[in-house]
Amino acid sequence: MISLVMLSWERIDNIIYNINQYSTYKLIDEIIVFNNNNKHTLRNIENSKLTLIESSKDLGLYSRFAAAGLARNECIMHCDDDLFIPELTINKLYEYWSKYPALCHGTQGRLIINDYNQNEVFGEVQIALTRCLLVSRTNCLSAFKFSLCFEDLCGVPKGNGEDIMLSFIAMHNSGKLNRSYNLPYLDYFEKDNEDHLHVAICKRWNQHIEHRTKIVRRCKDLLGIN
Numbered sequence: 767m768i769s770l771v772m773l774s775w776e777r778i779d780n781i782i783y784n785i786n787q788y789s790t791y792k793l794i795d796e797i798i799v800f801n802n803n804n805k806h807t808l809r810n811i812e813n814s815k816l817t818l819i820e821s822s823k824d825l826g827l828y829s830r831f832a833a834a835g836l837a838r839n840e841c842i843m844h845c846d847d848d849l850f851i852p853e854l855t856i857n858k859l860y861e862y863w864s865k866y867p868a869l870c871h872g873t874q875g876r877l878i879i880n881d882y883n884q885n886e887v888f889g890e891v892q893i894a895l896t897r898c899l900l901v902s903r904t905n906c907l908s909a910f911k912f913s914l915c916f917e918d919l920c921g922v923p924k925g926n927g928e929d930i931m932l933s934f935i936a937m938h939n940s941g942k943l944n945r946s947y948n949l950p951y952l953d954y955f956e957k958d959n960e961d962h963l964h965v966a967i968c969k970r971w972n973q974h975i976e977h978r979t980k981i982v983r984r985c986k987d988l989l990g991i992n
Contacts, residue, residue, distance in 0.1 A: 826924030875946025
């Protein structure tokens with residue numbers, strides 16, 4: 767079974783809709799939402815599968831690792847609230863994860879040679895983005911501890927690059943590359959024809975690529991991965 771972990775900030779309608787839909791999926795028996803925005807409460811949501819964690823201040827993206835550590839299942843699904851993942855996609859990812867649980871299995875991947883890049887790659891990848899990802903609880907806890915090595919690198923949002931850390935931890939623990947699959951999902955921004963300039967962090971913060979390159983290089987140095 768799968769424990770689904772989602773972070774919440776501003777997209778309240780998305781979160782509510784996704785919770786209601788994902789709770790009907792057979793493989794998902796637990797949904798943990800970590801709300802980092804004290805301006806928006808989610809306490810009125812009634813769902814038997816939901817565990818809600820609300821913070822009085824923004825604890826950043828590492829909070830997804832903390833939430834995963836509290837999950838009941840070893841299989842963790844990380845998913846952003848600007849995506850909707852069909853049940854068939856989750857079922858397929860779970861099939862792949864069950865065969866290789868030490869790896870990250872996602873729908874968006876990056877293959878890094880030197881500097882970080884945003885080129886979409888499927889198959890064997892170094893980095894599997896946490897936008898939609900199945901990974902072990904064990905790797906999440908290892909990545910949470912590993913994140914202490916990056917406290918001097920301040921990203922926007924706080925914790926930017928946590929997916930890189932998690933992916934490198936999985937490679938370090940497994941000795942293998944992670945996996946990315948060309949599976950269907952719905953991007954809410956594309957659906958609504960919204961301007962990604964005001965929502966995508968890579969467009970809002972001009973140091974995004976530079977910051978993530980620093981994360982990649984430090985991961986390689988600390989873990990001895992080329």
